[in-house]
Structures are given as C-alpha cells and as structure tokens.
Amino acid sequence: MTELNTAMIEQYRNSFLQEVEANVEEGEWVKMCMQCGVCAGSCPLGNAWEHPPQEIFMMIRAGKREAVLSSDSMWMCTSCYNCISRCPRGLPITHIMHGLAHYAQRLGLVPKNQPTQRFAQMFWQNLNKKGRVNELKLGLSLYFMNGFGEGVKTSLKMKDIGLGMLKTKRMAVTEAFGGHGVKDLSGFQKIMKKAHELEDARIQKSGN
C-alpha cells in the first residue's frame, strides 16, 4: 500500500465522498447523481463495466473505497461522451471516470495488468519525451509491453496493418530515430515538471 493511500485513509476515515470531492477531478459533482442509470444505458462498452457509473457514484457515497478505486470499470471508458451529453443533471461523468482512474493510479490501487491503464501511461510518457506523440514508438511499446516473446507474436499479428500504414505513408520508419517533437523541449519540460509539482503538492496537502 502506498504512503499516500495510507494518509488518505487516515484523513478521510469517515467519508470517501469527501475524499473524492477533494481529490478527484470534477469529484464535487458525484453527490448530484440521482441514480437514473441513463449513463449506464448509454455507455458503448456498458456490458464490460463491472460497475456502471451510477453504481460507482452510489458506492462512493456508501464508502466502498477499495471496491471503487481497485475496480477496472473506469478504465473501460472510451471517452465517447454519451453519458455527459445525456445526463439529466449535467454531471461531467466522463471526466469523473478519468479522474477516478487517475486517482486510483496515484494511490497504487489499479488492478494488475489493466491494459488501458498501461496504454494510457505509455501514451503519457511517450508524449512527454518530445512534446508530441511518436506513433511508431507508441505502437511498438504497446506490442512489447508483456515482454519480448509476446511482443514478437503481437507484431506478427499486426504486421499487415503496419505494412498498410507504411505503404500509404501514414507511418514512418524514421520516427524510430528521433522523430517529431517540440523545438523548445527544455521549456516544455520545465512547464510540465512545475504542473506536476503543483498538482502533487495540492493532493499531498489534502492527505495531511
């Protein structure tokens, strides 16, 4: 269990709702859910969610902290925004799901080998390296995320798709060597470092 997780349990002993309101992006909206279930019915991957959004909102109010944060439900969000556009109360559900997913990751509570969590993390690291996404490296790191052997197998399976993209100049081998990026990389990285520091400090403070 991470130190931050322990501090948060200590700090918000009696109210998981308050913890979510204070620390999760758009978390202050959770209590506005009226349990109609339109979000669950509107979700394109609804059948893949262990707990649909309205259930998660109720679980937060019921203090089911671990069940919520260690669920892989939020990681099933495709960011289609159906739930947001249909919610009668205007809850920014997509963002709350993203916020919960990020908070679970911050506390080290994500289920092991959750593929979308791993892909999301790779994507974030990839874009931060040079300020822009390197699609070739992102694809390769995804294929090889479970080691070399499986990586070769996945690459073979994806070979035709890769060749199609190469032939139509929608993938470039040159991206393996350097590739696109921002010119003011040091400025970019200073900005991102500061943004992380400020956000970490805000959440750290909340746990004390």
Place this chain on the structure above:
Amino acid sequence: MAKKEYSFYPGCSSQQGASSSNMQKSVETMCEELDVTLNQIPDWNCCAASIGYGGGGELPRLTLSARNIALSEQHNTGQDIVATCAACWLATREAAERFHEDDGLMAETNQALAEAGLKLKNETPIRHMVEVLIEDIGYDTIGGKVQRPLEGLKIAGYVGCQTNRPFGIAGESFENPMYLDKLVETLGADPVKNYDKKVQCCGGALAFSEPEKSQDMIKTIIESAYDSSADMIVTPCPVCQMNVEIYQDQINQRHNTKFKMPVVYYSQLMDVAFGRSAKDSALDQQVIKAGKLEALAKK
C-alpha cells in the same frame, strides 16, 4: 471570396508520416480552394487526447493545452484556434472552459507556463474545422465551388463521438446530427438516409488496449453502411477514420465477414468535388482504396 485566416492546431497524428497525414494533405488542398489560410501555432505540443488522463491527471494534462493556447495568443494574436482532429479540438476547448470556470487552476497553469516565459490569457475561441466550413464559409459557397459533382456515390456519414459530443456543432443534435449528410448532398453525392451508426463509438484509444471490444463496435459501423448499400463511409475524425478503416481484415478473420469498405475524410470528398486530383485529395493514402472516388477524380 474574402481570405480567411486561422491559428491552426494540426496535432500529432497530422504530422508527416503519421496516421492522419492523409487528412492533413486533403485539408490543405481544401483550404487552397476555399481561400483559407492556416497559420500553424508555432511549436505546438500534444493535447494528451482522451487517454492522457492516466498519467497526466488534471493540471499537467490541461497545462498541455494551456501552452498551445498561450503560444497561439502570443504569435497568432486575434485569430481563432482551429483544429481538424476531434480529440485536439475537444481537449483544447475543454481546457479553455475549465480555466474559465476555475480560477485556482488558471493561476496554477500560469505558474507552470511562467517557467518558460509564457502566459495564458484564455481569450481565444477554440473551433473545429467543420464549424469554419458551416459557419464561416457556408454550404452555398461550398456548393458554388463544386466542379465535379460526386454523382452516383452513396455515402454513409459517420460523425462519431468527439466531433459531436460534448460540444458538437451549433444547431445540431447529439443523437442525430445532419451536417455531414448536408455536406455530402452539397457535393452532389447521395447521403445514406438514417445511417443508424452515425454517432456510434469506434472504441477510440481503446482500439489499442481492448481490441476485441472495440472491433465488435467497429463491425456494427461497417455492417450498417453495407446494409444501406453505401459505397463508402465519410468521417470528420482521424481516430474514427483509422479505427474503421485499418482493422477490417482482422474483423473479417474473426467474424468471417468480407468487409472492404473505404473510409474517407469530408475534406477528400470536397477536394475531388472541387476538381482536384486523387493525389491532391490524398486518395493514394487510403489503406482500403476508395475506387469510385478515384475514378471520379480522373474524369
């Protein structure tokens, strides 16, 4: 026609050798024809799309967009920001709105930007290219530019998610937007009436991490186009275009289907209709060739 200028945010996948470089090429051609100048935001960075939240949280993720808006306000002062990528548009506009609502976040992002001498004023409208076409240029002007009507083509207008929700195009409904059909009609082609999968999710970034779940959804998008005897699908979104086009062989293998449905951008239809060549319209960058459109481009 008066020349129009915008501050342009192309996004990572529009770069040379990237997955939607075909959209970029066809948009450049389209803008030449419509006398629109796109001034790139100098040194723009990635917007984190809709999958950056895992590692990026709130402030670092939104600060990516803050840097782009700040650069645009500094270098392309007074110009609206225009994006062609649905995720770029959504992320940037979302960030701008959040900074308007939350003074604390606004102060923090400016503290971060100050590390590189930048400042966000957040006074710039963030728009999608489709808004420029509909609101600033208009169907009539577009129709007036058509030299080669796309007669005989039946086209399924696939709007997808992020061009449509949560912001969408003013005056259009989230559930049944009509602008793509109207555009198809303006270009002389035949839009599929009642294309029921027009706003169905393709899986977005989860096409990478949950391929089977996503491909099941993609299958329905293509199936419905076949059911309406469409010759091709048209979309404004680069993630939709790629997801619906490139996995058809894998879907065929898994489901014993025989899909070979071309998926093109609205800008490619416009280029051909405006009289431009297949190459200018980036039709050579289709993984599944849009044969009927190519044939028209040769006329």
